[in-house]
Amino acid sequence: xxxxxxxxxxxxxxxxxxxxxxxxxxxxxxxxxWAVEPALDLTVKDKPLDAGEVLKIAFSRASGDxxxxxGIVRYELLRQAPGEAVFKVARSxxxxxxxGRFTYDDTGLKPGKHYQYKVRTVGADGFTAETAPCPxxxxxxxxFFTNKLNTLVATAIFCAFxxxxxxxxxxxxxxxxxxxxxxDAIDEAVGRCTEMGKPTLYVPGISxxxxxATIASLNILGQVAKKIAQYQTRILVPNRxxxxxxxxxxxxxxxxxxxxxxxxxxxxxxYFVTNDQFAYAAAVCGTMVREKPGxxxxxxMFYAESLVLAETGASVGAxxxxxxxxxxxxPFFVTACDxxxxxxxxxxxxxxxxxxxxLLGTLKGQDLFKMVCLGVICLGVLLMTLGVIFRGKPYDDIxxxxxxxxxx
Amino acid sequence: MDATAGSVVWTxxxxxxxxxxxxxxxxxxxxxxxxxxxxxGVSVGFLMVNYYYTVFMPKVWDNVVHxxxxxYLIPHILGLLLYSRFVPKWGWVxxxxxxxxxxxxxxxxxxxxxxxxxxxQIEGTMASLVVWVPGDAWGTILQTLVSVFLVGGTIACLxxxxxxxxxxxxxxxxxxFGRLCIMAGFGASFxxxxxxxxxxxxxxxQFLTQDWWKAIGQLFS
Numbered sequence: 091x092x093x094x095x096x097x098x099x100x101x102x103x104x105x106x107x108x109x110x111x112x113x114x115x116x117x118x119x120x121x122x123x124w125a126v127e128p129a130l131d132l133t134v135k136d137k138p139l140d141a142g143e144v145l146k147i148a149f150s151r152a153s154g155d156x157x158x159x160x161g162i163v164r165y166e167l168l169r170q171a172p173g174e175a176v177f178k179v180a181r182s183x184x185x186x187x188x189x190g191r192f193t194y195d196d197t198g199l200k201p202g203k204h205y206q207y208k209v210r211t212v213g214a215d216g217f218t219a220e221t222a223p224c225p226x227x228x229x230x231x232x233x234f235f236t237n238k239l240n241t242l243v244a245t246a247i248f249c250a251f252x253x254x255x256x257x258x259x260x261x262x263x264x265x266x267x268x269x270x271x272x273x274d275a276i277d278e279a280v281g282r283c284t285e286m287g288k289p290t291l292y293v294p295g296i297s298x299x300x301x302x303a304t305i306a307s308l309n310i311l312g313q314v315a316k317k318i319a320q321y322q323t324r325i326l327v328p329n330r331x332x333x334x335x336x337x338x339x340x341x342x343x344x345x346x347x348x349x350x351x352x353x354x355x356x357x358x359x360x361y362f363v364t365n366d367q368f369a370y371a372a373a374v375c376g377t378m379v380r381e382k383p384g385x386x387x388x389x390x391m392f393y394a395e396s397l398v399l400a401e402t403g404a405s406v407g408a409x410x411x412x413x414x415x416x417x418x419x420x421p422f423f424v425t426a427c428d429x430x431x432x433x434x435x436x437x438x439x440x441x442x443x444x445x446x447x448x449l450l451g452t453l454k455g456q457d458l459f460k461m462v463c464l465g466v467i468c469l470g471v472l473l474m475t476l477g478v479i480f481r482g483k484p485y486d487d488i489x490x491x492x493x494x495x496x497x498x
Numbered sequence: 499m500d501a502t503a504g505s506v507v508w509t510x511x512x513x514x515x516x517x518x519x520x521x522x523x524x525x526x527x528x529x530x531x532x533x534x535x536x537x538x539g540v541s542v543g544f545l546m547v548n549y550y551y552t553v554f555m556p557k558v559w560d561n562v563v564h565x566x567x568x569x570y571l572i573p574h575i576l577g578l579l580l581y582s583r584f585v586p587k588w589g590w591v592x593x594x595x596x597x598x599x600x601x602x603x604x605x606x607x608x609x610x611x612x613x614x615x616x617x618x619q620i621e622g623t624m625a626s627l628v629v630w631v632p633g634d635a636w637g638t639i640l641q642t643l644v645s646v647f648l649v650g651g652t653i654a655c656l657x658x659x660x661x662x663x664x665x666x667x668x669x670x671x672x673x674x675f676g677r678l679c680i681m682a683g684f685g686a687s688f689x690x691x692x693x694x695x696x697x698x699x700x701x702x703x704q705f706l707t708q709d710w711w712k713a714i715g716q717l718f719s
Contacts, residue, residue: 240617242609267661299599300603373534376531380526394695460656461660464656471627478629
């Protein structure tokens with residue numbers, strides 16, 4: 091019995107010793123074993139070439155952190171906005187991300203206002219460490235986006251060509267334009283409507299006023315409406331866009347006045363249908379089968395409704411001329427319409443039909459610009475080919491000029 | 499009406515309207531006219547309510563009344579001027595808004611159009627005619643032919659769209675080749691889009707044969 095008591099006493103003293111050592115080791119361990127270190131190298135910079143609403147923030151992992159395997163759970167980016175007394179969490183980064191350096195674009199900031207940032211390291215045990223706040227930094231707005239310099243130069247060259255040719259056209263210089271079958275057919279179509287005593291249906295596309303194709307279409311509408319006014323027939327213009335609608339009304343009215351038949355203009359013939367794509371298509375289809383127009387002109391921007399419109403138009407026996415720069419819709423018009431005005435021809439149409447010096451000059455200017463583009467392509471292809479053949483890169487500088495860089 | 503009953507009713511209505519629209523394939527009829535007018539009326543009504551809540555309230559009312567940002571009144575006034583068309587004497591005032599819209603629309607679309615439709619295309623076309631595939635002679639020949647076709651086709655297409663030059667002689671042949679390339683592209687695009695449209699048709703037929711049919715069954719059960 092005494093032997094058993096002695097053994098138990100010895101064991102108790104042994105367990106007690108272990109506990110004592112464990113508590114002692116907690117005090118003796120270095121602080122880094124249970125605390126966390128702050129992140130390193132915090133930098134805050136203004137994003138160059140933007141509207142002054144972004145700051146670029148970057149920082150490195152805390153010393154000893156290895157993809158979050160050393161007790162650090164996450165890094166929190168704290169931001170102090172102007173007028174705020176405390177730092178608030180702007181973004182949190184998991185420490186397990188395979189990144190050597192964390193980067194973040196803080197967007198939606200106010201230009202010229204100063205922001206301060208710091209990074210908080212959060213450990214698994216809830217311990218945190220913070221970097222010192224960075225100096226106050228303000229996002230700056232740049233007035234000129236130099237990455238778009240090539241676009242500016244191209245626009246300037248293009249405008250110079252157009253203005254030069256307009257000037258020449260006004261001075262009476264003859265301007266040759268080759269025959270475009272689809273545009274010649276517009277006269278034929280309007281004439282057919284006159285002979286048959288039927289109206290002409292003109293659909294100016296379903297896009298908005300800011301679309302180049304819509305603007306081109308409204309230009310053509312003016313010329314077509316003028317011819318229709320001269321022939322004293324009707325034109326029906328159903329509209330999908332509420333802003334294009336009054337413009338179309340004005341264009342047609344102006345054309346009737348110019349032609350000398352203002353009394354023949356009927357404002358109800360240029361009307362708004364609906365903004366919904368397929369409801370609009372259904373309504374135009376209904377108009378085609380009920381009004382039975384002699385000619386359907388679909389000129390402008392079209393989407394999925396193109397084939398629906400063109401097929402219905404073909405079924406009522408109207409002569410159909412379509413034109414759009416929507417590449418995905420052109421095949422449908424090619425198959426279902428009598429004539430198709432393809433892409434660039436749409437922009438040339440108003441000049442071709444009207445033969446006005448200003449518009450002809452514009453067209454010639456565009457042509458010259460296309461020739462310049464052809465030259466640039468040929469030069470670029472030559473340099474690229476030589477570059478591959480000789481294993482060098484003599485073309486890099488040229489390509490740099492042309493390349494449209496991404497950016498805000 | 500509970501949610502299930504409501505969904506059954508709307509499925510039935512959807513099926514009837516789908517059939518009404520499909521009836522146009524036979525010929526114009528009162529059922530199609532009804533569906534057409536309902537579609538137009540509902541869409542315009544929806545548009546007005548939608549614009550009120552997504553445009554007028556957040557962009558005009560909230561900014562002007564709640565935030566005191568009175569510069570938002572400028573576009574609002576421009577928009578209101580469009581209504582002057584209802585008064586013939588003052589109809590010309592609406593042209594101010596239209597002029598602004600057209601001018602801004604044209605001006606704002608020039609640079610992006612030039613960038614996306616011209617410069618980007620030029621950049622994409624500037625490829626080497628010779629493409630070396632290391633250790634693969636046939637690969638080199640094939641890739642080179644593809645590159646030559648790509649560059650040649652693009653140049654030919656551009657020549658097709660030159661309006662100042664008569665399409666005769668060598669220019670005519672090049673333009674003709676460009677036209678062939680365009681038509682080949684259209685053919686591929688046509689096939690691709692028709693496939694997508696057929697999938698839409700399948701979706702509608704599935705709706706009629708499954709959802710709608712099931713709703714009819716629920717109606718009579």
